[in-house]
Amino acid sequence: ETVMTQSPATLSVSPGESATLFCRASQSVSYNLAWYQQRPGQAPRLLIFGMYGVYTRASGIPARFSGSGSGTEFTLTISSLQSEDYGVYYCQQFNNWPLTFGGGTKVEIK
């Protein structure tokens, strides 16, 4: 299976600063990579996904979230962090079976 590795495990960021999260795949997943946000006590929600070379934000997701990467290396950038952005972020590849998720990056208040 395709193993997804996220780094760092924890990221401490002050409000208003930017955050960069990384996701690495054990084999190529092309552009077929999604990011989810999970706030404490809530279900994950889809943030952004890549497909056919383009990254698209899910409905209602603000423009401060952006994604990039292809193959095995991917990045989620959150510019100017807001209080509601703190939580755990997961990447998911949907190029290979079985579908797999990364272990998550916790974004906490610095």
Place this chain on the structure above:
Amino acid sequence: QVQLQASGPGLVKPSETLSLTCAVYGFSVSSNSYWGWIRQPPGKGLEWIGTLSHGGNTYYNPALKSRVTMSVDTSKNQFALRLTSATAADTAVYYCARRSGDNLFDPWGQGIRVTVSS
């Protein structure tokens, strides 16, 4: 807007079958659609369990395939998960979700915590 709500026993005994249902609101499961189950063990990441089509086609995680059955009940507008021979390793929050696009999941239900213990 689509909403999902998982339900079922919060406690299952070891070796018994874990059975959950997911009620869907705002969308017909008999329409051209796909639905999934994902779980999250305590303090850990997410694990895809399987995906089910409106027509009953299923796609399971090979790690769980021998124990998993997913089904759809169009009369109740819901779908179900059965996981046989439960062990403590199956203790997790179980989420149901709609497959959006190409094997993405959006939205997710609120999740149900299931503990496997005697």
